[in-house]
Amino acid sequence: MTEPLRLSKRMSELGLCSRREADEWIARGWVRVDGKVVSELGSKVLPNQRITVERQAAAEQSKRVTVLINKPVGYVSGQAEDGYTPAVALIKPENRWPDDPSPEQFHPTQLRSLVPAGRLDIDSVGLLVLTQDGRIAKQLIGETTSVDKEYLVRVEYTKGGKLPDSDLKKLNHGLWMDGKPLLPAKVRWQNEDQLSFTLKEGKKRQIRRMCDMVGLKVIGLKRVRIGRVKLGDLPVGQWRYLAADEQF
Structure with a gap:
């Protein structure tokens, strides 16, 4: 037996809107389940039920910047x-x-x-x-x-000489943070003191902490791309x- 889900959660899963928007629309009577208006917050639906929204909801959403x-x-x-x-x-x-x-x-x-x-x-x-x-x-x-983010990171190696290739490989894959392995990243040299990092996750101060683990000090960090x-x-x-x- 398939479990019923909160209507707002199901609308978010379907990519119709956020949960907060869904609650607003439900309260305004803009949401139909199998053709019937559902205006009670906390209502539940089965995954196979058809959810539609009134035109006012789409119009309001299109105004959002x-x-x-x-x-x-x-x-x-x-x-x-x-x-x-x-x-x-x-x-x-x-x-x-x-x-x-x-x-x-x-x-x-x-x-x-x-x-x-x-x-x-x-x-x-x-x-x-x-x-x-x-x-x-x-x-x-x-x-x-699944949207990746790209950063340009100016660094200084604190251990003398040059960052070993083995540590560059670790930055790409092999480091742990907060007790979990990090997802694979794409890290490569842009020039002699600047790295490009492309990540699919964003833990707090992740790049600075990754650099610290291999003896790199971050001098400057700039995000240059999010997805496309x-x-x-x-x-x-x-x-x-x-x-x-x-x-x-």
């Missing part, structure tokens, strides 16, 4: 902490990249529920995604994400909208 920012050092990704400013504070008209090709007009309501889809340390720079769209957040930070979306020429401290035809 996703913003790409080139985060400077000194800003935190999420909530304000220890007196540091969150990156969302940079999302204002005067900081919008003048070369942003998107026709989207800025409006203060876009700042509501604009949350980071993934974090970037306070002392790291580069591509940070802030979104109102639960589907994008799930795609980038959900447990089953690149930082490109976006200047530090400026932002642009994710274009309608761009996908991670």
